[in-house]
Every structure is written in structure tokens, then in C-alpha cells.
Amino acid sequence: MRPGLTLRQVDVFRAIVKFGTVTAAAAALGSSQPTLTRELLRLEATVGFQLFERRRQRLHPTARALKLYHAIEEAYSGLDKINASLLRMRAAYGEILQVSTLPTFAQSLLPEAVARLHREAPGLTIEIDNGDPRNQSPISGFNFDLGLIEGEYDDPTTEVIPLGRFRQVCLIPAGHPLASGEGPLKLQDFEDHAFVSLGPKDPYRMILDRMFDEAGVTRRLPVTMQSANAVCEMVRSGLGVSILNPLTALGYLGDRVVLRGFAQAPGFVVSALHPADRPWVDSAGRLAGHLRAVCAETQQRLQALRLS
Structure with missing residues (x-):
């Protein structure tokens, strides 16, 4: 040889x-x-x-x-x-905090929570990766101190930290027939309406599809998007209605978009992950606390809007 x-x-x-x-x-x-x-x-x-x-x-x-x-x-x-x-x-002045998050949380929950953390620790460096932390493993190598996911999670390699529980809401373009009215919308209200949907493999898309199929409600699906923010943009442009997580939807309230409750709304859970074999850094625990506080404040806002 x-x-x-x-x-x-x-x-x-x-x-x-x-x-x-x-x-x-x-x-x-x-x-x-x-x-x-x-x-x-x-x-x-x-x-x-x-x-x-x-x-x-x-x-x-x-x-x-x-x-x-x-x-x-x-x-x-x-x-x-x-x-x-x-x-x-x-180059970092102090501790480096690595966060892995789904894109929807990078645009909704994280900005306020990170701002609060930075006011407490201005020398902290935070590196945020827009990816699903569940795609990482001890084999591929965990590369985050705190990961943000939707839904619950059960894996011995990670510690799960519950942050908040919500109910999905309806996004309606201003001026749409479903934009006005009292009380939450029902499955039958969406009959024959254009509906902007998430991708076919999205777990919440699959839940909604099953609910509409079981109720015998037919929707038109002119546009399918891969991200919740993209769905909101399409709704704002008048391409149809949708049902989404409230964290993303709230960012579009009043911007040519009306939010209404949904009587059969599926739950939406926000969780944080921490690799079990990775040492805790102080800032990860503090960020988790700020995220939980932002979730609680968002829930109060939803209740005030009668969306929860």
C-alpha cells in the first residue's frame, strides 16, 4: 500500500x-x-x-x-x-450565545427577547442560525445553546423548556367578506374561498387539511408557501385567507389584514431545546426566561383582541 x-x-x-x-x-x-x-x-x-x-x-x-x-x-x-x-x-467581549431557531420565531419572538437580554448584558454576542434545531443530533453535532421549535418534543438528547401555548388565528384581507362579523369563524365559513396555505409537508397544514376534509369543506388553494411570513404577505396582497400561528399573524394586524378567531383552532406550542450534554451558559437561561415572558405578553394581547 x-x-x-x-x-x-x-x-x-x-x-x-x-x-x-x-x-x-x-x-x-x-x-x-x-x-x-x-x-x-x-x-x-x-x-x-x-x-x-x-x-x-x-x-x-x-x-x-x-x-x-x-x-x-x-x-x-x-x-x-x-x-x-x-x-x-x-473578538467577542464576553460570552457567546448560539441560538438555532425556526425562521418564524426569528421574526416574531426573538427580536424583543434578544433586545431585553442585550439591555441586561450589552457585552454578550448572540449568533442566530435560522434552521430547525431538531435536524441536529449528537452524531451530526449540536451547534446551539438554545433552540426554538414549534410543537412538543421528546428526545433524551435534549432538555425541553415549554415557552407558551396558543391557538391559531384566521388572517383575512381587509375588505374580504369574512373580514367582518362577530365571533370566531368556523370551518364551513371557508367554503369555496381562496385559501393561502403552507407547504404540503408542514404539520399544521396537514392538521388543517384533515379538519377541512372531515368537515366536507372545499377551499381553493391558489398559492402555497413554505413560510408563515410569506403566507401573511400573500394574504396582505389579497390573494386569499389563511389560518396561521398567532405570533406571526400579529405582526400583520392592521396592515391591510384583519385577524379573527377560529372556533376549531388547533393548538400552537412553542418550546425551547437545550442539548443535554452541552454545558449551560448563563445567557441561555436568561434568554429562555425572556422568551417565556414575551409569550405570556402575547397571550394577554390575544385575549384582549378576543383571539384566544
């Missing part, structure tokens, strides 16, 4: 591909042209095939060499990420 490449050989190979000549590569590596020429010969002996073709005083990598170069660059990109993370840690 042939030996693998050494780190020195990898550096030599990358430099020659990058600069195109042994002379330039040697200068970049602080070496000499004769030394690098010898190292290139040993490198090709190690890999067992030709790496470069000489044309017009330059070295051009072969097809195999380019494949090897791309594999090496992928490895170096991982190192670049490590160094970038190290730079962020050095």
Missing part, C-alpha cells in the same frame, strides 16, 4: 496549483525552486500518477490532480470555518 500524503506535500501541491509555477510556489512557501522541484517529484511518486503538465512555462494540473485539489480544498474549508469561529471568539 502506498503511503498517504504528508501535510508538507499537501501544502506544496496546493501552492503549485494556485500559483502555476514552481518558482512562485517556492516563494510563497519560503522555499527555493530546486527544493520544491525535488519535492514535486517525490509527491508524484507518492500519489502514483502525473499531477501536472508543463505548457508555456506554467504547470497545469491534470484531471486527477484537479479532483485531488478539490478534495483538499474541502478539507481546508473546514479549517477555515474553525479559524473563523476562533476569530469570533477572540
Whole structure:
């Protein structure tokens, strides 16, 4: 079996591909042209095939060499990420809090909660990733101190922190026939109305679809969107009505959008996750407290609007 490449050989190979000549590569590596020429010969002996073709005083990598170069660059990109993370840690004045959240919470719950936390700890650095923390695992590697999800969750690898329980609400374009009236809307009120829906794999979409099917109510679905905020934008543009989580919907109240209650509204649960094997940072607990407070205040607002 042939030996693998050494780190020195990898550096030599990358430099020659990058600069195109042994002379330039040697200068970049602080070496000499004769030394690098010898190292290139040993490198090709190690890999067992030709790496470069000489044309017009330059070295051009072969097809195999380019494949090897791309594999090496992928490895170096991982190192670049490590160094970038190290730079962020050095630049941070204090603690770094990593949050992973569904996009809908990054635009509804988090801004106010983060603002409150920053008033308490102005030196804190918060890194927010818009992704589902449930897609991470001990195998792939948890990369958050606190994760925000919709629904409940049961997994021994994470600690679940309940933040709030709500009921979904109806979004109606201003001037729409369903925009006026007393009391919450019922399933039958949506018969033959244009309905802006979430994607077919969204769990809340599936719950609503089943409810309408069981009630024998037919809706028109002119537009399907992947995010709750995009659904609200479509409703605001008059493309149809919808039923969504109240946290996102409240942000559009009064902006050409009317909110009404829904008699058979499914519940909407907000939870925070903390990896069980990850040390707690003080700011994660404080952020969870602010998130719970914002949820409670939102629930009070919904009750005042008779939407809860």
C-alpha cells in the first residue's frame, strides 16, 4: 500500500496549483525552486500518477490532480470555518450565545427577547442560525445553546423548556367578506374561498387539511408557501385567507389584514431545546426566561383582541 500524503506535500501541491509555477510556489512557501522541484517529484511518486503538465512555462494540473485539489480544498474549508469561529471568539467581549431557531420565531419572538437580554448584558454576542434545531443530533453535532421549535418534543438528547401555548388565528384581507362579523369563524365559513396555505409537508397544514376534509369543506388553494411570513404577505396582497400561528399573524394586524378567531383552532406550542450534554451558559437561561415572558405578553394581547 502506498503511503498517504504528508501535510508538507499537501501544502506544496496546493501552492503549485494556485500559483502555476514552481518558482512562485517556492516563494510563497519560503522555499527555493530546486527544493520544491525535488519535492514535486517525490509527491508524484507518492500519489502514483502525473499531477501536472508543463505548457508555456506554467504547470497545469491534470484531471486527477484537479479532483485531488478539490478534495483538499474541502478539507481546508473546514479549517477555515474553525479559524473563523476562533476569530469570533477572540473578538467577542464576553460570552457567546448560539441560538438555532425556526425562521418564524426569528421574526416574531426573538427580536424583543434578544433586545431585553442585550439591555441586561450589552457585552454578550448572540449568533442566530435560522434552521430547525431538531435536524441536529449528537452524531451530526449540536451547534446551539438554545433552540426554538414549534410543537412538543421528546428526545433524551435534549432538555425541553415549554415557552407558551396558543391557538391559531384566521388572517383575512381587509375588505374580504369574512373580514367582518362577530365571533370566531368556523370551518364551513371557508367554503369555496381562496385559501393561502403552507407547504404540503408542514404539520399544521396537514392538521388543517384533515379538519377541512372531515368537515366536507372545499377551499381553493391558489398559492402555497413554505413560510408563515410569506403566507401573511400573500394574504396582505389579497390573494386569499389563511389560518396561521398567532405570533406571526400579529405582526400583520392592521396592515391591510384583519385577524379573527377560529372556533376549531388547533393548538400552537412553542418550546425551547437545550442539548443535554452541552454545558449551560448563563445567557441561555436568561434568554429562555425572556422568551417565556414575551409569550405570556402575547397571550394577554390575544385575549384582549378576543383571539384566544
